[in-house]
Amino acid sequence: MRRVVTALVTVMLAAGCTGTPSDGADGDLTDDWAPLPAPAAYQPAAHACHARLLQTASATDERPVDCGQVHVGEAFHLGTAPDAEVPPAEGTAGARAAYRECSQAAVDFVGGPWRTARLAVHVVWPTAKGWSGGARWFRCDLTQTDLDGYGRSGRTGTLEGELTRPSPLRLGCFAPTVDGGTVTEMRPVPCGRKHRAEFAGLWQAPDVSYADLEAGVARSAAGCRSVIARFAALPDDADMQYRSGWISYNPTRSEWLAGERRVRCFVYFAERSLTRSLKDAGPSVLPVD
Incomplete structure (x- = not known):
């Protein structure tokens, strides 16, 4: 009896291997899957608050926080970087153009001339890995600072519209x-x-x-x-x-x-x-x- 069962199973398996596919299938399981899309390069949020200031940013090292919590920087604008092999180096025309765009956008964001307040503009670039993966952005951050520009102060609350009203930062x-x-x-x-x-x-x-x-x-x-x-x-x-x-x-x-x-x-x-x-x-x- 055991031999009969074995034989039936063998016949059924063989039939499964040699039978004609139904429902229009061609029997090839490797050619009907759409290719996976290429991974998208990381792009940060145009507006978010951050617990620390970064020179470069990626999905793994970003630490956005609620703007009502203590934070050091506030992203307020996202620009498009030039298409080059590497991010613009400090002092180059590309880096200056990004800072100029951030500076102009900061006036609109705070509602007045930010240079007449204890504020500083900071440009954040993609990491080298992100850049090689196609990231072409730069992010503009604002930070509350000392007059010499070196001391960054933690704060709570957004800087949006800060200079449209009486402000202790003026x-x-x-x-x-x-x-x-x-x-x-x-x-x-x-x-x-x-x-x-x-x-x-x-x-x-x-x-x-x-x-x-x-x-x-x-x-x-x-x-x-x-x-x-x-x-x-x-x-x-x-x-x-x-x-x-x-x-x-x-x-x-x-x-x-x-x-x-x-x-x-x-x-x-x-x-x-x-x-x-x-x-x-x-x-x-x-x-x-």
Whole structure:
């Protein structure tokens, strides 16, 4: 009996191998599957908050967080990178073009000139692996920063529309700490309280080397004195040096290589304290001493 069952199974298996396929099948199981699509290159979200600032980003190292939680950077724009073998290197035309696009988009995002606030623009590129896989984007991030551009502050809440309303990030009046001619701290205070420094505006530095910018104290002094004269409604002449002092903050080296040329200028007094803004103050408030 066991032999009969075995024989029947053998016949049935043989029939399965030699029979004609039904329902129009051709019997070839390898030619009816559509090819798998090529994996898509990673592309980040155009708007998201991040716990840290990155130079490059991929799907594995992104750490987006809710903007209501503490974060360091906020992505606000996604641009299209040039098609090249490698991402643009720091200081190249492609990298500068990306920074310029991010800078312009930041004005719209925050609702005002971000350079007059404690904000910085940061460009994020795909990783080398992502680039070789076809990623051609750059991401624009905003971060809350110190005046020197090096200290990044964690914050909660989006920066969208930040400068359309009163904001503590706007540059105003400050209580500076100066040690041997070097400003070690600029503590923001309301202009109605005692202060010795006030943001006067931006000076556009010439396109020189970064070392030349840092060494060109006389040039920065002349540039900022002109900014202060316009701000305080003063004659922009040789007597400006006797009306007030000045403090300037240059871009960081990375910002300079990216094409940033703004210098932040502040009117400054070593000993005199004020309890008002010097906007349009005129010669009677700032006489030649």
